[in-house]
Structure formats: structure tokens, C-alpha cells
């Protein structure tokens with residue numbers, strides 16, 4: 001049998017999770033949760049809490065995957081690995097899989113095929129990953145822009161990480177803006193990067209709002225742009241948010257229910 005792009009890209013040990021049944025993978029948006037405003041959940045102490053909350057979230061998710069969306073630098077890849085470890089799920093980073101499959105870097109794909117070329121590969125990779133259960137998937141920041149991608153994201157619970165442009169710009173600057181092709185003309189001035197982040201956030205806000213769960217990153221009191229939470233604390237807080245959302249809505253029913261009109265907003269798809 002021909003290998004899928006995902007199978008070709010990841011180690012066999014990562015692929016012990018059986019593909020989800022066809023009937024669950026196909027219907028677009030059929031498992032959407034209604035749109036919800038951001039919920040503030042108190043800061044979490046990571047000490048000893050991760051295991052307990054992970055057990056409850058795992059039960060509540062009942063095998064559904066968790067898709068992380070959000071702007072560049074919100075930490076989807078970093079915290080995604082922790083979430084997967086806590087839940088005993090497989091971890092995928094769509095950007096990483098794209099680079100493994102194409103044997104090219106993301107900046108090179110943008111340079112050679114433009115953003116449209118990159119988005120085509122991104123959709124193909126997302127479609128394959130979404131066919132598996134029990135995965136935490138860190139997506140690229142622009143995945144929300146394409147309508148077709150939501151069909152795949154809706155195979156699981158979609159969680160959006162948000163942060164201030166100042167915090168995200170500080171992180172992007174630390175990493176080096178040149179690693180992110182959409183910032184290639186902005187330079188490495190942190191204020192210019194923050195302005196660009198803000199502009200992109202405005203454009204994408206209606207699409208990020210479609211996520212089932214919204215989690216806002218913490219900043220240190222009175223120190224904009226300074227981290228206010230460790231990754232372990234964020235990991236626990238995210239799991240609490242997911243658990244709360246699932247409990248509120250009795251996801252066992254909701255994840256399989258028909259969406260209501262207005263559940264999903266896509267612009268520029």
C-alpha cells in the first residue's frame with residue numbers, strides 16, 4: 001500500500017494510533033462546538049496537578065484530537081509537546097511534517113512556491129494528520145485562513161492560543177524573525193514586528209474566534225512582553241480550560257452534533 005505523506009514523514013512508533021473511522025472523518029463541521037467568548041481560568045500551579053487533570057481531560061476527550069491554532073509565536077509547538085506527553089497522545093507539528101515531507105524549509109517553500117504553494121501542502125498534511133485519533137496537533141498560524149482546513153480541524157477540539165503583540169514580538173525577535181517568511185520584509189526591530197503581528201491578528205481574529213476554546217497567554221504584572229507563566233503552568237491551565245469547556249457542553253454529544261448557523265466565520269478563504 002502507498003505510504004501517506006504523514007507515514008513517510010514520521011517514525012513508525014508514532015503511528016500506532018489507528019486511523020479514525022471514515023464516518024467520523026468525512027462530514028465537514030458536523031462536530032463543531034458553538035462559538036464561545038474567551039473564558040478566563042485562573043493561573044494554574046503545575047506541581048502535581050498535571051497528572052490528575054490530564055486523566056480527566058483524556059476521559060472527556062474520549063480519543064478526540066486536540067488542534068492548537070493561534071498566531072506565530074504563541075507557543076503551539078512548545079506547549080503542544082507537553083500536552084501530548086501529559087495526555088499520552090501523539091504529537092504532530094504541521095510545519096515540521098511539511099519540512100520532512102518536502103525536504104525543504106518553510107522559508108524556502110515560501111520563496112519557491114509562494115504562500116499559495118505553502119498553503120496547498122499545509123492542507124494536504126493537515127488532512128492526513130486529522131485522520132488519526134489521539135493526537136495533539138500544533139498547526140501553522142495561518143491554517144485558519146482556509147475554509148477547507150476547518151473541515152479537518154473539526155475532527156477534534158480546536159484550541160486557540162492568543163497573546164499580546166508585544167509578547168509575541170518579543171518571542172519572534174528572540175527566535176530571529178528571518179525564520180518566519182511572513183516577516184522577511186519587516187526586519188528585526190521589535191516594535192516593527194509587534195506592529196506587523198497586530199495587523200495580522202486583526203485580519204485573522206474572526207477566524208481564530210471559531211476555535212472551541214480560547215486561552216490567553218499570561219504576561220508578568222506591569223511588564224508587557226515578559227513571560228508570566230512557565231510552559232508547565234500553561235500546560236495545566238490549557239487542560240483545565242479544555243476540561244471545563246467539555247464539561248460545560250457535554251462534548252460526548254456536542255462533538256457529534258450539527259453546527260448552528262454562524263458557528264464558523266471564514267473570511268478570505
Ligand SMILES: Nc1ncnc2c1ncn2[C@@H]1O[C@H](COP(=O)(O)OP(=O)(O)O)[C@@H](O)[C@H]1O
Pocket residue numbers: 070071072073074075076077078079138171172174175227229230231234
Ligand atoms: N510559555 C513560554 N514561556 C517562555 N517562552 C515560550 C513559551 N512558549 C513558547 N515560548 C518560546 O516562544 C517561541 C515560539 O514558540 P513556538 O512553540 O515555536 O510557537 P509557535 O509554534 O506557536 O510558533 C519559542 O522560542 C519558544 O521557546
Ligand SMILES: O=C(O)C1=C[C@@H](OP(=O)(O)O)[C@@H](O)[C@H](O)C1
Pocket residue numbers: 070071072073076077095106139140141142143180181182
Ligand atoms: O502565520 C502564518 O501564516 C505562518 C505561521 C508559521 O507557523 P507557526 O505559527 O508555527 O510559527 C508557518 O506555518 C508559516 O511561516 C506561516
